[in-house]
Amino acid sequence: xxxxxxxxxxxxxxxLFSLGVVGVLTRKNILIVFMSVExxxxxxxxxxxxxxxxxxxxxxxxxxxxxxxxxAAEAAVGLALxxxxxxxxxxxxxxxxxxxxx
Amino acid sequence: MLLGVGVVTMRNPISSALSLVGxxxxxxxxxxxxxxxxxxxxxxxxYAGAIMVLFIFVIMLLQLxxxxxxxxxxxxxxxxxxxVVSILLCGALVVALSGAxxxxxPVGAEFGTIKQIGYLLFxxxxxxxxxxxxxxxxxVSALLTVGVVGAVVLGKRKL
Amino acid sequence: MTASNLALIPALPLLGAVINxxxxxxxxxxVAGTIATVAVGLAALMSFATLFSLLGHHEGEHxxxxxxxxxxxxxxxxxxxxxxLADPLSATMMCVITGVGFLIHMxxxxxxxxxxxxxxxxxxxxxxxxFIFSMLLLVMGDNLLxxxxxxxxxxxxxxxxxxxxxxxxxxxxxxxxxFVVNRVGDFCFVLAMFWLFWALGDHGTLSxxxxxxxxxxxxxLVGGVGGFAVTGIALLFxxxxxxxxxxxxxxxxxxxAMAGPTPVSALIHAATMxxxxxxxxxxxxxxxxxxxxxxxxxxxxxxxxxxxxATIALTQHDIxxxxxxxxxxxxGYMMLAAGLGAWSAALFHVITHAFFKALMFLGAGSxxxxxxxxxxxxxxxxxxxxxxxxxxxxxxxxxxxxxxPGLSGFFSKDEILWLAxxxxxxxxxxxxxxxxxxxxxxxxxxxxxxFYMSRLxxxxxxxxxxxxxxxxxxxxxxxxxEHAHHGHHGDPHESGLLITIPLMVLGVASVVGGYxxxxxxxxxxxxxxxxxxxxxxxxxxxVLHDIAExxxxxxxxxxxxxxxxxxxxxxxxxxxxxxxxxxxxKSGGSAPDLGKLRSGSYNKWYVDEFYEGVLxxxxxxxARCVLHAIVDVKIIDGIVNGAASSARGLSAWYSRSVQIGQxxxxxxxxxxxxxxxxxxxxx
Numbered sequence: 043x044x045x046x047x048x049x050x051x052x053x054x055x056x057x058l059f060s061l062g063v064v065g066v067l068t069r070k071n072i073l074i075v076f077m078s079v080e081x082x083x084x085x086x087x088x089x090x091x092x093x094x095x096x097x098x099x100x101x102x103x104x105x106x107x108x109x110x111x112x113x114a115a116e117a118a119v120g121l122a123l124x125x126x127x128x129x130x131x132x133x134x135x136x137x138x139x140x141x142x143x144x
Numbered sequence: 145m146l147l148g149v150g151v152v153t154m155r156n157p158i159s160s161a162l163s164l165v166g167x168x169x170x171x172x173x174x175x176x177x178x179x180x181x182x183x184x185x186x187x188x189x190x191y192a193g194a195i196m197v198l199f200i201f202v203i204m205l206l207q208l209x210x211x212x213x214x215x216x217x218x219x220x221x222x223x224x225x226x227x228v229v230s231i232l233l234c235g236a237l238v239v240a241l242s243g244a245x246x247x248x249x250p251v252g253a254e255f256g257t258i259k260q261i262g263y264l265l266f267x268x269x270x271x272x273x274x275x276x277x278x279x280x281x282x283x284v285s286a287l288l289t290v291g292v293v294g295a296v297v298l299g300k301r302k303l
Numbered sequence: 304m305t306a307s308n309l310a311l312i313p314a315l316p317l318l319g320a321v322i323n324x325x326x327x328x329x330x331x332x333x334v335a336g337t338i339a340t341v342a343v344g345l346a347a348l349m350s351f352a353t354l355f356s357l358l359g360h361h362e363g364e365h366x367x368x369x370x371x372x373x374x375x376x377x378x379x380x381x382x383x384x385x386x387x388l389a390d391p392l393s394a395t396m397m398c399v400i401t402g403v404g405f406l407i408h409m410x411x412x413x414x415x416x417x418x419x420x421x422x423x424x425x426x427x428x429x430x431x432x433x434f435i436f437s438m439l440l441l442v443m444g445d446n447l448l449x450x451x452x453x454x455x456x457x458x459x460x461x462x463x464x465x466x467x468x469x470x471x472x473x474x475x476x477x478x479x480x481x482f483v484v485n486r487v488g489d490f491c492f493v494l495a496m497f498w499l500f501w502a503l504g505d506h507g508t509l510s511x512x513x514x515x516x517x518x519x520x521x522x523x524l525v526g527g528v529g530g531f532a533v534t535g536i537a538l539l540f541x542x543x544x545x546x547x548x549x550x551x552x553x554x555x556x557x558x559x560a561m562a563g564p565t566p567v568s569a570l571i572h573a574a575t576m577x578x579x580x581x582x583x584x585x586x587x588x589x590x591x592x593x594x595x596x597x598x599x600x601x602x603x604x605x606x607x608x609x610x611x612x613a614t615i616a617l618t619q620h621d622i623x624x625x626x627x628x629x630x631x632x633x634x635g636y637m638m639l640a641a642g643l644g645a646w647s648a649a650l651f652h653v654i655t656h657a658f659f660k661a662l663m664f665l666g667a668g669s670x671x672x673x674x675x676x677x678x679x680x681x682x683x684x685x686x687x688x689x690x691x692x693x694x695x696x697x698x699x700x701x702x703x704x705x706x707x708p709g710l711s712g713f714f715s716k717d718e719i720l721w722l723a724x725x726x727x728x729x730x731x732x733x734x735x736x737x738x739x740x741x742x743x744x745x746x747x748x749x750x751x752x753x754f755y756m757s758r759l760x761x762x763x764x765x766x767x768x769x770x771x772x773x774x775x776x777x778x779x780x781x782x783x784x785e786h787a788h789h790g791h792h793g794d795p796h797e798s799g800l801l802i803t804i805p806l807m808v809l810g811v812a813s814v815v816g817g818y819x820x821x822x823x824x825x826x827x828x829x830x831x832x833x834x835x836x837x838x839x840x841x842x843x844x845x846v847l848h849d850i851a852e853x854x855x856x857x858x859x860x861x862x863x864x865x866x867x868x869x870x871x872x873x874x875x876x877x878x879x880x881x882x883x884x885x886x887x888x889k890s891g892g893s894a895p896d897l898g899k900l901r902s903g904s905y906n907k908w909y910v911d912e913f914y915e916g917v918l919x920x921x922x923x924x925x926a927r928c929v930l931h932a933i934v935d936v937k938i939i940d941g942i943v944n945g946a947a948s949s950a951r952g953l954s955a956w957y958s959r960s961v962q963i964g965q966x967x968x969x970x971x972x973x974x975x976x977x978x979x980x981x982x983x984x985x986x
Contacts (some may be wrong), residue, residue: 057234059233059234059237073157074160085184088174091180103260111284115291118290125206237981
């Protein structure tokens with residue numbers, strides 16, 4: 043099997059990230075957009091770990107763990123907001139949530 | 145990667161979520177391969193275990209149906225635009241990173257273990273180093289607290 | 304008198320003006336006036352100190368005190384400093400300005416006692432101080448630029464002071480006219496400055512010493528003697544002088560300027576500002592001497608102005624207008640002298656004229672003040688009984704101006720007339736006896752001067768009092784005590800000390816001022832001023848001397864027809880006085896009506912109306928219809944409004960199309976931006 047190098051892992055990370063971008067820009071449903079954001083975060087985590095392996099320092103792992111913690115907090119608050127939004131607007135379709143226009 | 149595609153394209157939100165879970169498990173495996181044992185375990189525990197559970201809860205709570213058909217006339221431009229952008233982005237990243245190593249060298253046996261993380265966080269008494277990431281660690285715990293409180297407050301029907 | 308103290312001389316009046324401006328309404332007439340007078344008085348003391356230190360200097364080339372305050376402009380190879388130069392010419396002017404100025408300031412404290420002015424009298428004294436400051440800058444500047452600053456400054460102060468009682472629109476209009484007419488002259492001055500600087504090329508400088516040296520070393524730069532450039536430059540400078548010194552064609556502002564308070568007329572329009580043009584020509588003597596045609600122009604216009612102004616003065620009823628036209632006429636004499644290359648004679652007449660004309664204006668002011676602002680001579684008469692001090696001092700001035708032997712005016716005017724007769728016409732670029740003709744004009748004008756001055760003198764002081772009495776004397780409702788008290792108010796009475804002391808001082812000066820420059824036939828005491836000015840004018844006088852030698856003439860000429868000319872001038876004057884006595888000596892007399900001539904003279908030969916029709920109205924129409932309606936409204940406003948409305952449209956478009964409120968739109972923008980960044984990095 044071909045050796046796995048930094049390049050390959052980073053490529054994977056980049057592809058995942060781009061997929062996340064597609065999801066954010068394209069989907070109507072807020073929750074799916076959220077999930078795409080989580081996907082993007084994970085892609086970044088992957089790149090951190092890859093670099094940690096490359097440099098031989100565990101700092102990247104620690105940082106990755108911290109990112110996960112932050113993502114967790116963010117998901118919690120974000121989902122609470124979504125529920126609030128749903129209660130007020132009765133919709134989760136982004137296109138209809140455009141009061142901030144102009 | 146396939147699972148990632150699944151995340152963004154599935155109509156049913158539950159399917160989407162499940163794809164995401166699958167993605168997380170695959171990533172955990174990759175982490176393990178890269179010698180990041182601690183991170184791999186954390187990934188499964190936190191992401192797949194907690195965050196996705198939250199997601200599924202909310203989906204269930206809001207009783208989301210399948211999304212309606214994406215009519216091409218309405219969404220075509222948007223989909224095309226998004227894909228163009230992301231392909232460009234991906235390509236740019238790859239080109240930028242093309243100088244990276246094609247090979248991974250070997251690494252010490254203690255690399256990626258919890259002991260290492262512990263040393264980073266709290267310091268190594270043997271070699272006299274201090275914990276570099278103590279402050280961020282504490283800050284993150286504060287952040288989590290704030291997050292919890294915030295989520296609870298926001299979720300209440302009556303304050 | 305040290306060099307650095309020189310800067311204090313103009314600084315003191317400036318300080319006085321600032322203090323009065325800060326105090327404004329809080330200062331009463333006496334306080335503001337005292338501040339102003341003290342400031343000028345101190346400056347006067349220092350000016351005289353400067354003069355004496357120069358007098359003590361031994362005979363030599365340079366006799367001056369110079370002090371540079373700081374470098375004002377320094378661009379490339381050109382630099383102009385705030386520098387002060389006290390050489391004989393400027394020191395003399397400084398003493399006249401501050402000395403006479405001090406007396407007039409003191410006079411003003413007594414004069415400006417109208418209760419209506421109480422709130423604004425601080426302004427008056429601030430402006431007066433500001434004027435002295437500007438005039439000092441003018442005469443003390445060591446380069447053309449600083450002189451021009453002072454030049455403009457006195458013009459501005461003149462405007463402010465003429466229109467002091469601006470609530471009467473006519474006064475404001477007069478002030479405006481003075482300033483605008485001056486502006487035309489200033490424009491010529493500026494053009495001359497530019498041309499001179501440009502012609503000097505590599506040696507370009509605006510300092511007087513620098514210009515003199517450059518012209519001496521490289522006369523070819525301005526076309527050599529009689530060259531086109533130097534003649535043009537000199538003529539343009541003279542154009543500036545005609546504006547400031549009220550010569551033809553720019554004299555029309557001076558009679559209107561009588562709308563200002565009388566101290567203003569005395570200071571600015573008799574003694575100082577109007578002499579700025581003469582000073583400038585004397586200062587630039589080295590330039591003018593290279594352009595005989597320009598000198599000829601100066602002399603001819605000076606003589607003509609003297610004559611024309613005298614003809615107008617013959618018929619005026621307003622005492623101040625007579626004095627104004629008399630000033631224009633005497634300035635013509637000074638210009639005549641300057642044009643003939645007799646710079647010390649011109650300056651001599653400046654000094655004596657400052658004495659007796661200021662005295663006359665102040666005397667007239669004393670009369671006007673006593674008669675409660677009555678200025679029409681037909682309502683005066685017999686005032687010598689009521690105002691003895693004014694009468695005596697005015698007599699001194701009157702005798703001086705008509706040229707009574709022994710008084711100052713006699714010496715200065717006769718010097719000019721003699722020089723007009725005896726100067727070789729080659730000096731002014733003519734080959735025929737132009738100078739004799741100029742003498743003739745000056746001679747006739749002397750007679751006219753005697754006539755109209757005598758007319759003024761007799762109508763005002765002799766005969767019966769024709770003026771209205773105060774109404775108080777006629778009211779019978781008052782009690783006896785009051786009635787008796789009011790009864791004295793019926794007749795005019797002599798003015799207070801603040802007014803009469805300056806009159807007396809100037810009276811003495813008018814009498815003895817001739818001592819400054821006695822004619823050569825008086826032996827050892829003669830020509831003091833002439834000698835004093837030699838460091839300034841010596842080089843040019845050598846040039847003139849050489850021209851005269853080349854034409855086989857003596858200059859300056861002595862003997863010959865000098866005494867006979869003096870004699871017939873005197874005789875002519877006596878005849879004129881007698882004729883005037885015949886017409887005006889008794890009360891209510893008047894001259895025979897010469898019909899058209901009289902009305903023409905009374906109406907100033909319609910010059911103002913001519914200017915109005917030919918210049919003022921067309922320019923006004925041009926400004927209104929073209930410049931305002933088209934350029935201002937359509938083009939400039941159009942651009943400004945257009946810019947504003949297109950900004951509005953742009954922001955409306957932006958809000959409507961870009962900020963649509965959809966989150967994913969914003970996200971798209973972020974993604975695009977990031978992609979671009981990465982792409983750029985990757986390249």
